[in-house]
Amino acid sequence: MQMRDGKDMLLRQVQVGPHSVTVSIQEVASDAPPLLMLSGVGLEYQRWGRTRELIGRTTVAFDVRTEHLGRRPSMRRFAKFAAELLLELDMPRVDVVGLSWGGMAAQQLVHDHPAQFRRMVLVSTSPGFLGVPARPSSTKILMSPHRSEDRLPELIRKLYSGDFIENPALAHELGLIRTVDEAAYRRQLRALLGWTSSPWLSSLRKKTLILHAENDPVIPYPNAVLMRLLIRGATLKRCPGGGHLFVLTRPESSAQSINEFLDRSGKPARRRAGAGSDTAGAEVSRIRGT
Numbered sequence: 001m002q003m004r005d006g007k008d009m010l011l012r013q014v015q016v017g018p019h020s021v022t023v024s025i026q027e028v029a030s031d032a033p034p035l036l037m038l039s040g041v042g043l044e045y046q047r048w049g050r051t052r053e054l055i056g057r058t059t060v061a062f063d064v065r066t067e068h069l070g071r072r073p074s075m076r077r078f079a080k081f082a083a084e085l086l087l088e089l090d091m092p093r094v095d096v097v098g099l100s101w102g103g104m105a106a107q108q109l110v111h112d113h114p115a116q117f118r119r120m121v122l123v124s125t126s127p128g129f130l131g132v133p134a135r136p137s138s139t140k141i142l143m144s145p146h147r148s149e150d151r152l153p154e155l156i157r158k159l160y161s162g163d164f165i166e167n168p169a170l171a172h173e174l175g176l177i178r179t180v181d182e183a184a185y186r187r188q189l190r191a192l193l194g195w196t197s198s199p200w201l202s203s204l205r206k207k208t209l210i211l212h213a214e215n216d217p218v219i220p221y222p223n224a225v226l227m228r229l230l231i232r233g234a235t236l237k238r239c240p241g242g243g244h245l246f247v248l249t250r251p252e253s254s255a256q257s258i259n260e261f262l263d264r265s266g267k268p269a270r271r272r273a274g275a276g277s278d279t280a281g282a283e284v285s286r287i288r289g290t
Helices: 045-053 075-088 101-112 136-142 149-160 182-191 222-230 251-263 277-288
Strands: 002-004 009-016 019-026 035-038 059-062 094-099 117-123 207-212 235-238
Touching: 009 075, 019 045, 019 075, 035 045, 035 075, 035 101, 045 059, 045 251, 075 101, 075 182, 094 101, 101 117, 117 251, 136 149, 207 222, 207 251, 222 235
Parallel strands: 035 059, 035 094, 094 117, 117 207, 207 235
Antiparallel strands: 002 009, 009 019, 019 059
């Protein structure tokens, strides 16, 4: 079954084993491999918003449901499900971008199913429990799936930070104040218990871009540095002052970084002086209302 979901967006109902999953496909006329977009814990695919619209290739996204994680939730079970889903979509080789929890899932996918992936983009994520932990206050609020209006000040201080400090209205603009699927949220967190990619990250042989803000309260910046050291040839790009969800609050510069990385030829490209700085600066001014 297929149906339209807004401009250039297609919804497909796909059967993966005994489970049916609704997949959102944004079709773009391009010879480039599709891009699988994996969201953070409890974050629906619609939250990619403008960032996704600016990706210059076909993108694929879906919401994580309880049944996608297995009877005993695990990252390996989710990776197996996602890999099978791509084959059902007749997409045998894709790129992947993962935000937060989705970045951890992306690492597991590329490790377990390397033939299905070309390049990987890791955003605001970590190598799991052997990484640098969040502040206890941030961990506490992350444990709860509630994203209500009365909790917004606390969510901004301890979870989102960055651009939301200057402009709290971004939480509403991005649809972050909402009812979350509590069962799926808690099972996603359970899938992370004891999970780490640190022992095998150095074995990955995929070109990797790491995007991270230095003021992320949930996944501290040193995690990005650690992953860059562990993943051979990985590129780390810092997003000054962006907070945990800068990839959503700064769609132009985020999409530009992703597009440039995915479109780059196999040979290292020479970086132009000041490349991307005008776009990033303009976005920060827009977010702050200056």
